[in-house]
Amino acid sequence: MPFVKTNDIQLSYQRSGRGEPVLLIMGSSASGRVWTMHQTPALNRAGYETVTFDNRGVAPSDAPAGDYSIAEMVADTRGLIEALDFGPCHVVGSSMGSMIAQELALASPHLVRSATLMATRGRSDVFRRAQAAADRELRESGIRLPPKYTATRTMLEMLSPATMDDETTASVWLDMFELTGDNSVGGQSAAVSALGDRRAALRGITVPCQAVAFADDRVCPPRLVAEVAEAIPDCGLTTIPDCGHLGYLERPDAVNSVLIEFLDMHRGTTPRQRTAGSPVPVAGS
Numbered sequence: 001m002p003f004v005k006t007n008d009i010q011l012s013y014q015r016s017g018r019g020e021p022v023l024l025i026m027g028s029s030a031s032g033r034v035w036t037m038h039q040t041p042a043l044n045r046a047g048y049e050t051v052t053f054d055n056r057g058v059a060p061s062d063a064p065a066g067d068y069s070i071a072e073m074v075a076d077t078r079g080l081i082e083a084l085d086f087g088p089c090h091v092v093g094s095s096m097g098s099m100i101a102q103e104l105a106l107a108s109p110h111l112v113r114s115a116t117l118m119a120t121r122g123r124s125d126v127f128r129r130a131q132a133a134a135d136r137e138l139r140e141s142g143i144r145l146p147p148k149y150t151a152t153r154t155m156l157e158m159l160s161p162a163t164m165d166d167e168t169t170a171s172v173w174l175d176m177f178e179l180t181g182d183n184s185v186g187g188q189s190a191a192v193s194a195l196g197d198r199r200a201a202l203r204g205i206t207v208p209c210q211a212v213a214f215a216d217d218r219v220c221p222p223r224l225v226a227e228v229a230e231a232i233p234d235c236g237l238t239t240i241p242d243c244g245h246l247g248y249l250e251r252p253d254a255v256n257s258v259l260i261e262f263l264d265m266h267r268g269t270t271p272r273q274r275t276a277g278s279p280v281p282v283a284g285s
Helices: 032-037 039-045 070-083 096-107 126-141 147-158 167-180 186-193 222-231 252-265
Strands: 003-006 009-016 020-025 048-053 089-094 112-118 209-214 236-240
Touching: 003 070, 009 032, 009 039, 009 070, 020 032, 020 039, 020 070, 020 096, 032 039, 032 048, 039 048, 039 252, 070 096, 070 186, 089 096, 096 112, 096 186, 112 252, 126 186, 147 167, 209 222, 209 252, 222 236, 236 252
Parallel strands: 020 048, 020 089, 089 112, 112 209, 209 236
Antiparallel strands: 003 009, 009 048
């Protein structure tokens, strides 16, 4: 696994395919290799070069102690693009990764050809804030939940009822979640919780964007994804049915179709320059 040094840490990455560059940014606590199950093979076949990487906190990338900020992870990502001479590139993010992507597009539009924002949001609502606080309290208590309980809770949070109602498929997911256990990276979760309301700032994004909502997503529900699409000028919005927060794994063919159609529309797009003012800084920078 190759590494680059950026923002005083080492990030592991994978590069594959040939063509216009696409950088994929994974969500909280997940490895960048998750993208290689469905998305990078489809993108490579469609004529795109892809880079995936492990955000800080996810091995084998460095895991500095303490809480992280979205600003730090945006700086990590910007440094990766620059170190690999990969920009300007199309950027694809999911969940926390999409929050990094939208802040990168805002602060460094010269590095971003387009941004696809899956399962994103520009703020947390009352329930999501309460859930984040409860998760943090559980982590800090030192209590370790039994793997079978963690697996069932993860199913309820992350997947669609359509998946859970298919008994064969549900059994596979339960086994997988039980094996992986609770691998949450507390520093990343803190970064998402601390981001605040970015809807006003997102109006300053100037690169082509599309938001992708997953109809049964309980973590970033479609109404919060729609708020991002409404805030970003000329941002498209697509909702994919019968999938939850992990829609790119539950309905990969539908997700890949939407993704590649959007990328093909913006092949060769030159990043637009801001016509007035300076880039809006990332919260916390």
